[in-house]
Amino acid sequence: MRTVTRPTGGHLDVRPLTGADERSVGAPTRLEACRLAARVASLPPRSATEVPLVDIDAILRVIHEALYGDRVSSEVACRGCEDPLEVLLSLGAISEPPGELPVDRVGEVEYAVHGARFRLPTTADVIAVDSEPSEHRGEALRSRLLLDGELSVDVLDAALDEVACCHEANLEVRCERCGATTSAQFLLHEHLLRSIAMEQRWLIREIHLLASSYGWPLADIERLTRTERRQMARLIQADRAGAAP
Numbered sequence: 001m002r003t004v005t006r007p008t009g010g011h012l013d014v015r016p017l018t019g020a021d022e023r024s025v026g027a028p029t030r031l032e033a034c035r036l037a038a039r040v041a042s043l044p045p046r047s048a049t050e051v052p053l054v055d056i057d058a059i060l061r062v063i064h065e066a067l068y069g070d071r072v073s074s075e076v077a078c079r080g081c082e083d084p085l086e087v088l089l090s091l092g093a094i095s096e097p098p099g100e101l102p103v104d105r106v107g108e109v110e111y112a113v114h115g116a117r118f119r120l121p122t123t124a125d126v127i128a129v130d131s132e133p134s135e136h137r138g139e140a141l142r143s144r145l146l147l148d149g150e151l152s153v154d155v156l157d158a159a160l161d162e163v164a165c166c167h168e169a170n171l172e173v174r175c176e177r178c179g180a181t182t183s184a185q186f187l188l189h190e191h192l193l194r195s196i197a198m199e200q201r202w203l204i205r206e207i208h209l210l211a212s213s214y215g216w217p218l219a220d221i222e223r224l225t226r227t228e229r230r231q232m233a234r235l236i237q238a239d240r241a242g243a244a245p
């Protein structure tokens, strides 16, 4: 169990991932990421979409650190020659807020800037705004978050960057081969869910090994933490390798 300090205040206990959690991971969307965070941090599923994204991201970061560490390595195709380019970053380095606006905290999830009050965005806000045409999304988010006063979309964006900095980054990667510069966007929730989904084939293999060796029902095996399951699968493989003629 790990304890997460919520950026909005207080703490949450995050339990280790089980096979059932790993199998539950679907498309790398904000909603799926919210569901995973709610499972492992025991947030009430119905209200989890109302939890600020910055808190959800703090949970996702703890999951990422437990599974893969703080470093992220991913690939993007070069814009010039289409060669794969490696993108390396540290989660700690991209979660630092820029801190350029005089934004004041006025409650757990409410802030004030230039005399206007706004609240922090949630998964429900992202889902609602995503259904709008892309050119209207900034305005749609502004009208959902603004509680009092007037704020332009740009000022609200800058204020959110300062107080609700999620684990996102826009990176420029230069290709050694052709010299072209390629933009790469990193979103923690997408990266984490994709990484877990890619490992689901190993999960099935590990479940099969445990089920065929111990005769345990699927539900029992899925309740094991990822670490326990992997250790047992390794032992079974070692036994089988030792028993082979």
Ligand SMILES: [Zn+2]
Pocket: 078, 079, 080, 081, 082, 083, 175, 176, 177, 178, 179, 180
């Ligand atoms: Zn290139």
